[in-house]
Amino acid sequence: MSAFVKLISSDGFEFTVDRKAACVSNTIKQMLSADGNFMENTSGEVRFPEIPAVILERVCQYFYYKLQYQNTPAKAIPAFALPPEQALELLKAANYLDT
Amino acid sequence: MGTVKKGKFKIEPFKHAVKMDPNYGEKTWKILEDAIQEINNHNASGLSFEELYRNAYNMVINKFGDRLYSGLVDTITRHLESIAQRVEATQGDGFLRELKLRWTNHNKSMQMIRDILMYMDRIYVKHQHKACVQDLGLELWRDCVLRQPSIKPRLLATLLGLVRRERGGEVIDRSLMRASTLMLVDLGLPVYVEEFERPFLQATKEFYMVEAQEWMTTCDCPEFLRRAERRLGEETDRVHAYLDSSTEAKVTRVVESTLIGQQKRALAEMEHSGLIPLIQQDKLEDLGRMYSLYRRVEGGAELMRQMMGDHLRETGKQLVLDPERTKDPVEFTERLLAEKDKYDKIVRGACCGDRAFQNAVNSSFEAFLNLCPRAPEYLSLFMDDRLKRGLKGASEDDVDSTLDAAMVLFRFLQEKDLFEKYYKQHLAKRLLSGRTVSDDAERSVLIRLKTECGYQFTSKLESMFTDIKTSTDTMRAYKAKRPPSAPPSEASTSGAGSSEVDLSVQVLTTGSWPTPNAQKCTLPRELEAVCDDFRHFYLRTHSGRKLAWQTNMGHADLKAEFGDRKHELNVSTYQMCILLLFNNADQLAYRDIAAMTNIPHADLQRSLQSLALVKGRNVLRKEPMGKEVEETDVFHFNEAFTSKFYKVKIGTVSAQKESEPEKQETRLKVEEDRKPQIEAAIVRIMKARRTLDHNSVIAEVTRQLAPRFLPAPALIKKRIESLIEREFLERDLHDRKLYRYLA
Structure with missing residues (x-):
């Protein structure tokens, strides 16, 4: 099993991220680890037809951000930059990805 | 949502409604339904998790959650119904295997379905308070498959049948059993209990009822117990192997109560192999098994304890009341000790030293030992024997253990003051004749008595040593x-x-x-x-003291000549007096001897008996010959006396145990001694309480004196009356039952 997975945005951009990082999303984690042999599980690729690249990129950044700081005390965590105009889209994506 | 937010946002609702395809719900569901069917058919590899998840997600988001949920229920139900039919259709042994297979598959499918419907589980199910997908799967399986009239009884019968076969000694497929019970447990413990455990326990009970009946007719008690123990082991093993662990206690209880609980009395009373014969034959192992089994059932240990106590009391009673057995005090005491030792071993070895059992043994001992009025005397005689002879050359440990054993019996005695009296007599004899074997042993007895009964009890004994x-x-x-x-x-x-x-x-x-x-x-x-x-x-x-010679206690060594043979005679003071008379005469009549020596009648008879009638010690010759010494007898110096030894010890024929009149006398004396003790106790109590009613006085006095003896209420009453007469107490004017202390 590869240590990386490919996340593909609705507009065709591919993001290759650590499997560990991707698994910050519960949804992706289930997709990749489910007992059933779904397509995603076999190919290591997940397509998101409803998430554009610009949002998916932010999501991937968040995956790593989360991974890096998850065990740090709250005070020491720097703020995660977030352009206001993306907020709604990100919110939806987060809900979808159960992150 | 873990994203960190900065500042405040205002989210405005959409100004215009999003247009939605009216058939959107049905269309999306169709996709999902197909996928679910694929999954149920183990054909998921072509499916995209993301797509299914997204569809379910969108359905929930767009308020089609109900449709999605009910559709899921329908689909699964239909699927399971067909499964149930297929399970039903299997023949014979294949049934369980098929059920297990289907169950495993169902679980796997449900897991996948749960994954793709994760969003529904997370949002819709939570808000609507419905069963999550996983639970739904279990519920549906339970209702659609397990509880089908064609499956439920068959499953139960199959499982119970397998258990029965295994109990009968056959080897069964335990893993299949395990899978089946696990399935039931997975469906929820209540399901397991209702569908399997309860009937299982019932069947177990019936099975063992029959078996117990059969064993009762074919086995003796130890064999029955052995088998019961083995069966219990098997049942525990069975639970570990393929039942839920919660069943263990229950099934054990059922087996215990059926095999042991219901048979406990019949078993213990089995004629040649029940509890009593086991005790008689010292079958520690069997007794131990019996104890460990009996203590597990209600009333079992009590029954065993009671039977044991009663038996001991009965045998003890026979022992102490058997005139043959009570002839020799030492042997009598030895027998008691042996008995005690035997029961201690049983309690320790077979009953894990159970306190209650030990107490039962002790109280039985106490009960029968005190039936024998001579027990205190015999115990003292036993100790006398041990201290005089028995402990010679014994190691310190032996001495200790013998004394400890004797002390155990002592503790059982109610009339401890009687024992004290005898012990004092015997100790006096030992000390005066210098026959005590070991000073240490004597002192350690004293220490024991002191710890047991307090300083008062031993102070006189101690002053004897001084x-x-x-x-x-x-x-x-x-x-x-x-x-x-x-x-x-x-x-x-x-x-x-x-x-x-x-x-x-x-x-x-x-x-x-x-x-x-x-x-x-x-x-x-x-x-x-x-x-x-x-x-x-x-x-x-030591001026001012008075010395009185106690000629009845001493002893003397005499040098005597019989023709040309010289001997040294070791005799008592009385005997010495008698023998010295023969220095001046060769022949003396009984009456003359009595007159010249002033020796009391009984003692004189005894002394003469041992001088004239014991073979090998007969330095005197009696005329006429006869076994008893009569007042008309005449005694001669026996010149023909011979002995292998230079020193000849002539013991007094002293009845080792007391004769009847002596016994009466001692008893009287003891009783006389008790009076002041009882009075002292009454006064002590009344002084503290000032006023007290009759019954409380009796109870209190009895309690206070219990370590020494057991006063009879009538005796206490007499003492109270005497105290009233002497104006220590008075009766209350209004309540005749009340006494007042007069200071």
């Missing part, structure tokens, strides 16, 4: 002053030859010693002189 010690010192001082040729005598006398008498005296404190003030016998003249000499010596250092 007397002996002081006497040794006095004698040393006396001998140092006297030229060795000078002679004398008392309690203990050593007279040698005719003129030189070597006197040894033990000065005893009156009151500490049990010596009856026997009248003094007439000592031979040469002895009188020595005695007077000692008296003068003693009174010089």
